[in-house]
Amino acid sequence: MADRGMIGKTFEFTWLIERGKISELVGAIGDPNPIYRDTASARQEGYSNIVAPPTFSTVAVLWTGVLFKAFEELKIPLNRILHAEQSYEYFDPIMAEDTLRGVLEVKSITERQGKAGSMHYVMLETVYNNQYDHKVLKENMLIVERM
Amino acid sequence: MLKSVVKNLTIGDEVVRLTKPPISKEQLVRYSGASGDFNPLHTDDETARKAGFDGVIAHGMLIMGFLAEAVTAWMPHRFLKKINVRFKAVTRAGDSITVIVTVMEIQIVNHLGRMVCSIQAVDQNMQVKASGTVEVHVPF
Secondary structure, three states: OOOOHOOOEEEEEEEEEHHHHHHHHHHHHOOOEEEHOOOOHHHHHOOOOEEOOOOOHHHHHOOOOHHHHHHHHOOOHHHHHEEEEEEEEEEEOOOOOOOEEEEEEEEEEEEEEOEEEEEEEEEEEEEEEEEEEEOEEEEEEEEEEOO | OOOHHHHHHOOOEEEEEEEEEOOOHHHHHHHHHEEEEEHHHHHHHHHHHHHOOOOOOHHHHHHHHHHHHHHHHHHHHHHEEEEEEOOOOOOOOOOOOEEEEEEEEEEOOEEEEEEEEEEEEEEOOOEEEEEEEEEEEEOO
């Protein structure tokens, strides 16, 4: 059961964006946009390097392990988790070879009664800055813990 | 050019309809590796059956990837300001997802066209798998 004492707890991490991870993700999605694969196409659209696709930052919280660390400290077993909602707010482009510094925060934990009994809703917010200390992205993930 | 595209839009216009090929089990393995989400519900039929599903289910984030692909096939990625999605139903291997983007709000202020659109991912039976909104800012 999610530990409400964890509200406000933050987890910091850094993530160097490799172009190979970008092409793996868009390859799995099947998104053919060349700005994710080809530097010249990205430059034509005004970027200085290959661009990260809109959902890319979630790769950072998974591959760095920070999300799993948060679930462990929250005492939420992985097999009880449902991903209910996801949102992104974009401030500046994220590109290959950028280094993101992320801060994941446990924003809220609320309990609701559903058809299947009591459920906990856990909101995790991650704010990302790049190597120039520009805020580039805010990501919110709403997780449901089934009791 | 985009200015005229935005100025000619009306509330309720469907601006994108993108049908993806059916989701394959191979695609789910690839998405697991690419994203770092190795939950076996997405790759192992037996685990998925024990959890009460018919077989492996797709990552919600793969469906959100389809939604983002559809939006950025219409408007350049750099104009995308916000995207919010609620996951409504599980998607199985073999399902074919269609993304539908519909204009909900248009505001033109000075040198900015601001649009809010509804986004929906539906399967071959029109069951809604994920829905939400996207906000796009087009500079004029």
